[in-house]
Amino acid sequence: MDIKLSDIGHVIQLAIAPVFLLTGVCTMLMVLTNRLARIIDRSRVLEDRLEIGHHEGYMSELEVLDRRSHLINVSIALSTACGFLICLTIALLFLGDTTNLPLDRYIAGLFVCGVFALIGSFYFLLREIFIASKAMRERSHLRVRQAPRKTA
Template sequence: MASPFLPSLAQVAATVELAVAPVFLLAGIGAFLNVCTGRLARIVDRARGLEPRVLASRGSEHDRLRDEARLLDRRMRVCNRAIFLAVLGAVLISLLVILLFVAALSDLDLGTWVALLFIAAMLATGLSFATFLVETRLATAAIRVSEEVLFHEDQRD
């Protein structure tokens, strides 16, 4: 008879099988984090390039550039929130995998905790995706051409 602290190979293999799906989920979240950090880096670069132009400008140009800087600042905050939520989801999934092995090694019934961790991980990950969607909508709004430019009559005739 196997001791609860010395699991059989079959028990360990079954636990590894259970842990495979959450581990693949971690890989997906890692790829998503790569996308988010790339976007954040581009936003930061754009904001740094914009700062001297804001300080050197006057009048309506200054107002336009300041508004763009404010939008970039908002996008940075939203992107950081998406990154935080994705990392939180990854941490919760890591805890879930650890809990699966603790349950298998100790013969404890931790099913409720595993389910709750999975729900929390999916909630954090889903909120991260939703937050990322907000950031992409902000970015799309920022690149629209203003009506002033689209309908400006050329006065050089």
């Protein structure tokens, strides 16, 4: 097996696009884990308040947080799957070049599957954002209705 430096350079050039995608996926995972951490923190606060005996709509907010955490977990799973598929794509690029195996269809298939996993991850993130925004609007409308009215 005679591997030339120019061949390896060419494979590295081919791997640059998947590596950039992998960087974006890692950033996406940081965003998702931060959102999940915020959801968990808020859930703990509400659960503590429920233990004390306050029941002022906390159960409904906990249900919303539960739905949101489920969507974020699905998004995290899809982003992780995307990262895994992109890593396999990069590995097969090098393996195919160094062994002269015809792996082009597998490489293309893995890359496409990775992109679809990323699309799914964005979809579930968007659904979670819509639920969070809706809950925030509902809470602000409730506060406005419950605020004492000033009489002139």
